[in-house]
Amino acid sequence: MSRLSIPQYAMALAHVASLRSEDPYRKVGAAALDFDNRVIGTAYNGLAPGYVAPPDFWDDREARQKFMLHAEVNLCSLFRRGEAKLVATTTMPCTACMQTLCAYGIKEIYFLEIYHVSDAPEIAELYGVKLQQVTDFPRIGIPDEI
Template sequence: MSRLSIPRYAMALAHVASLRSEDPYRQVGAAALDFDNRVIATAYNGLAPGFEAPPGFWDDRESRQKFMLHAEINLCSLFRRGEVKLVASTTMPCTACMQTLCAYGVKEIYYRDAYHASDAPEIAALYGIRLEQVSDLPVMESGGMAGE
């Protein structure tokens, strides 16, 4: 049995966090680790805390998207600038989330699924942030992740 690398460990945590998302179309999770690789926070995309969606809210993906809080934004609300070295997200950060992660001083960002409508690679290159896809995660038969 081989030991999970830190990026794969963080991605496994992000995956588990994504399972809490109430969004039926896209469940995104994120995890933040400090400079000693300790878990600082996990988060997922969804509505503001305590808000209950009215009936029919989830039916129209287009109209509800502007109300969704991205996993990375929720994650950043749980730590202070300079406290986190690494963030793993199940989806590549969108442009706005990438900008926010830069503002928080994150040095490494790992993602599982590519998001082609994002300027994240260009932003990461300019700021010297490691942005890397991690897609070789162990998978259980049910489609979830398994330990190694």
């Protein structure tokens, strides 16, 4: 096997992070690398740290959706503006997360799954951010075909 490219490496890290998500409907992971391609952090979508949800919390996706912290927001809490060169996330950032990533100065964003309810492509174009789908990377726990 040849050496992974940096986008593949970041996507593999984001995928592994997604495995920690407690959301049974959508598991999203994210990873940030600095300008030397070192890992700054990984994160996943879920509830605020320390909150223990009641057992029936997960039954109604629509009701709980507003309480879920997105992987990208959790990731940005791990570094300061200008520290990260790129972010990889298992789902294209939603509009609000794309705005947040732009505010943090991220210039490269890689994603696996397309999120059709997002203005991320338009926002990326306006701010000159590279937004690219990456599907070829090593994965654990899911089939290679998406």
